[in-house]
Amino acid sequence: MIRNNDNISPYQIAMIIIMSVISVGVFSIASDAAAAAGTDGWLIVAIAGLLNILAVFIIVRLNSRFPGKTFAEYSQTIIGTFPGKALTCLFAIYLLLVIAYIARAFTEVVKMFLLFRTPTEVIILSLILVCTYIVRGGVECIARVNELLFPILFIPFFIVLMFGFSIMDFSNLLPTLQTPPDKILTAVPGLLFSFGGIELALFYMGFMKNPKKALRPAMFAVLFITLFLVVITVFCIAAFGQNATTQFLWPLVSYFRAISLPGLFIERLDGVILSLWMLTVFTTIVSAYYIAGYSISKVVGTKEQKQYILPLAILIYYFALQPDSLAELYEWGSVIFPYTITVFLYIVPVVLLLIAKLRKLGVR
């Protein structure tokens, strides 16, 4: 079967969701989880993941009503042309901020461990320019990049993760379930941010022939992400204990640095992991970047999105350089993203689905 350039398969949807959600957050999630609930940190991550399966369910329901249409198009049908455009526009701005945040966080990690003297500007610009190139290739190109990089990233990642068994002490996870339920519930929203990126499915499912088929792969994707993040949290807490895990800025990096494999050709594994990890950042940016350009083209009403990509790069570059330090970056992130994610991942799909049902829009 010859597919045209605007079609993605259910499998690719899963890959896009996984690779968009997993990005800079994986390094610090164990620290956030341990700080929020100590040894029960992994439980919070698991709860947050299960809640997001619900979100995915709603997104799929919404998209199934409008097959062949993306969020940018059906939002105009549901709530009217102008509000729909405004919402799409806000979505695009939010995605630009996300890309800028990720690009900057990525730069800070790279500057810390790999390229000490390379100017920040050069790292950010080269990252964005490579992404620009892919994004101009269109949606199928993005889906294939995600599909291709998924095994390249995760197979070695899991193998290296397993090497750490010698430094782990699973009794560090005790006591379990001792955190009071109200404390757990208040800590969950803070970790929902780690699942930001699922909302991109609102758009990508519109490129599918039959969005209904996306339900299983999308749920699989969220389950996979949840499992991955839980494993990371468990391993970090098992290796360092809750107190030390809270102290580390990026516990996962510290975890890989604590592994030493005597007698192996390469003794240190952190370099390998960091270069693999660049791929996750790259795919997240690419997926969000395309949607940002696509949204703008729909708001303006043009057929193509290519021409908006390069100008957006300048905007992203500008945003990325705004925070003064890593501390400021994290502060901005923790102020902006919990709200935007709550809005775009939970509130908007639910409200749109309700209105669509009440107005009996789309197919059932």
Next chain:
Amino acid sequence: MRGINRLRVIALLLFCVLLLAGCWDQIEIEDRLFVLGIGVDKTKEEEKKTPEDRYTLSFVSPVVDQVKEGPGPAFKTYKTVNNTVIMSLFQLMERFSQKQFYGHTRAIFFGEDIMKDEKLLKGVIDGISRYEELHNSMFAYIVPGYAEDVFQVEPMFDKLLIPYITGITENSDYTSKVMKLSLADMLIMLADQKGSLVIPKLLPEKEEVKLNGAGVIKDYKLIGYLGDQEVSVYNWLTGKARGGNISIENKDISVAFRHFTFRRDIKLSKIEDEKIYLNYNMETEGSIGEYTLERRVLDDALLKELDKEVEKRIEGESERLVKKFQEEFRVDLIGVKEYLSKYHPKLFKTIEKDYEKYFTDNIIINVTADVHIRRVGLIK
């Protein structure tokens, strides 16, 4: 049309030249000086160049062309004085043509004076755990006197000093008298125990080092040392021991018991009048290493008797060390807190406040040992 294409190609090539001009982080391996060990000391008054100088750092690096078959010494040592650890590390740039590289540093030595000064110790530990080039899988030691003395040692059997010392540490798999502590373990312990720690002691001599005993740190201050045998007992109590030897006297015969595994389990036996009774159960199995000629040791009754002797010895020594921690050091480094917080979190919450006092007064530890001599060696 062709003109435009040619112009494009030329522009592209010129652009490439821009990229080729420099790599900011390029560094050749010849330009690197691999530092294998670092020693940290409190600066002596007479060595201070400015009043702010607080740390004296000593370094050791291998001399690459001497390591294989050179007649000269295979390593070089040098030292710097500065007010922070990281400043000292970078001060070397002013004196060496090469760039120091700490990615392969395998050992860090703390002088005794650093360990007695809370402010200085916190500074060092923050500095070394913050610095991205240092890996926290390296080993940590305390040196009575000055850490810089370690670098004066010229090891008898080894060309290089640091692999020699870390080699001894790796022997902790075979002898429980050697304690192994990586920087990561140290950071975890300091975080969990809020500044208390047991750290292996390294005694430098002229041609060798002795790795025996350990320093006990409480609230970031050195409060005492454990002796040679006590380290063994400490390893039993914390469940870190693996292989080792225990000697006993039985009817005027010195008997050596060799063990290859050692297990420790803690059980809460009862709570009575605010007092918590804990039972430390030690389980080990091994073989007779030495008995005496013309006496048959392959005898079930005798082996059972020897079992009891070894058990008595383990119990006695363990209880003595527990007492030392409770009464002399008054700090819980033997895993009580860890056990209670993990397995009895509700109970632990009630005593968490003022835990130190509770530990010294209200925790009663009983040690039981379970020894199995399984083998007797090659002669009967």
